[in-house]
Amino acid sequence: MDLQAELLEHPYSVYDRLRDSAPVCRITGTDGTPAWLVTRYDDVRAALADRRLSLDKSxxxxxxxxxxxxxxxxxxxxxxxxxxxxxRIRRLVSRAFTPRRTEQLRAPIRATADRLLDDLGPAGTADMVAAYAAPLPIIVICDLLGVPEDRRLDFRTWTDALITPDPSRPHAAKEAVSAMLGFFTELMAHKRTRPADDLLSDLIAVRDAADGADGADARDGDRLSEDELMSLAFLILFAGYENTVQLIGNAIHTLLEHPEEQARLRKDPSALPAAVEELARYEGPAPLAIRRFPTEDITISGVTVPAGETVLLSLSAANRDPARFPRPDLLDLDRDASGHLALGHGIHYCLGAPLARAETEIALAALLERYPVLEAAGPAPRWRPSLRARGLLELPVRYDTQHS
Incomplete structure (x- = not known):
């Protein structure tokens, strides 16, 4: 079953059909190879926590x-x-994304959001993805890691090439990977000679101190190999902003489509934390969880998936499952959206979830406070042609600090 085109054009109607008729079905994956797609909430949630479903490609x-x-x-x-x-590795980096650390970042995040809105001016039209939803998380995660300002745009371009491949540039993804490898190699060398008050310098210090302690293998205890260190930096930067770009952009788009809810949040900003949960459930940033491989034959909803085959867990389908969320296609800011899977579940739950939530809440608060007029401008925005990310290519918006 090849659902690529349908899932890109009408994802939620396809998910509805699959949940009813084929909750675990064989499909063609995003690279043209076969995989099993799981769409019901209970199945997806259970599978996310099932240790028999491995992320290890071996x-x-x-x-x-x-x-x-x-x-x-x-x-x-x-x-x-x-x-x-x-x-071992998650423990090393989790301290940077604790709720307490996130609280300490709220003021800098708000200051960054305000600066970006200052750049927009009091009134006009703008692409809210390029002008706001994308730069805010990039600035936050790059500041946290210690990435120089003059390299931040490069990284956005590279990740776009990976997430949304351009058929007219068949070698773009490979070139982007090569460029990122060179970038992180240079960045690591720079941080080793000129450490600063940032997460990457801290991780390098931990890795180098442990490696030089007694010459033991870098995998022992809380030690990182050199590849693990570079891979961790890559993942924090890549995942640390990519999902949040989608989360913020999708939330703005959803509120543009629901002006009553937009006005309600503008009037009562205290409702924003709960609203972010419902917005994430309604239009989450990642349609699919990272692929998994059964270590043994497993049965999901009566379907046996052989060991070693690829399993794709649809977070978007699970979050629109009426068996878990009544009237799921309705945006309901009074809904208890806890338990949504937009940021995962189980031991692989998104490490940066507290930070992503805070950034989205603060981004919306600053935007709604600044502009009493906020409405769609121009043609309908275009979604990325990707099953890896549910996000907008652009979001044209008219905004004004004064009521019309």
Whole structure:
């Protein structure tokens, strides 16, 4: 079953059909190879926490979808690992994304949002993806890691080439990977000679101190290999802003389509934290969880998936499952949206979820406070032609600090 075109054009109607008739079905994956797609909430949630579904590509029997092709120096990351390596590395970096640390970042995030809105001016039209939803998370995560300002636009271009390949440039993705590898190699060398008060310098210090302590293998205890260090930096930067770009952009788009809810949040900003959960459920940033490979034959909704084949868990389909969320196609800011899967579940739950939530809440608060007039401008925005990311290519908006 080849659902690529349908899923890109009308994802939620396809998910509705599949949940009813084929909740676990064989499809053609995003790279043209076969995979199993799971669409019901209970199945997806259970599978996300099932240790028999491995992220380690060594469990793939081959011939199925395996995800982005990366060199070893970028591939030794959390999205390809199971415990105990996953546990070890996640523990090292989790301290940077604690709720307490996120609270400390709220003021800098708000200051960044205000600066971006200052650049927009009091009234006009703008692409809210390019002018706001994209630069805000890039600035936040690059500041956290310590990425120089003059290299931030480069990274956005590279990740676009990976997430949304351009058929007219068949070598763009490979070139982007090569450029990123060179970028991180240079950045690591720079941080080693000129450490600063940033997360990447801290991780390098931990890795180098442990490596020089007694000459033991870098995988022992809380140690990182060089590939793991570079892969971790890549993943934090890549995942640390890519999902948040989509989360913010999709939330703005949804509120443009629901002006009553937009006005309600403008009047009562205290409702924003709960609203972010419903907005994430309604139009999440990632249609699919990272691919998984069964370590043994498993049965999901009566369908047996052989060991080593590829399983794709649809977060978007699960979040629109009426068995879990009544009237799921309705945006309801009074809904208890807790339990949505937009940011995952289980041991691979999004490490940066607290930061992504905070950025989205603050971005919306600053935008709604600044502009009492906020409405769509021009033609309907275009969605990325990608099953890896649910996001907009652009979002034309008319805004004004004064009521019309």
């Amino acid at each position: 469990h793939s029997k081959g011939g199925g979808y395996r995800g982005l092709a990366l060199p070893p120096a970028l591939d030794a990351n959390l999205l390809n690992m199971d415990p105990p390596d996953h546990t």
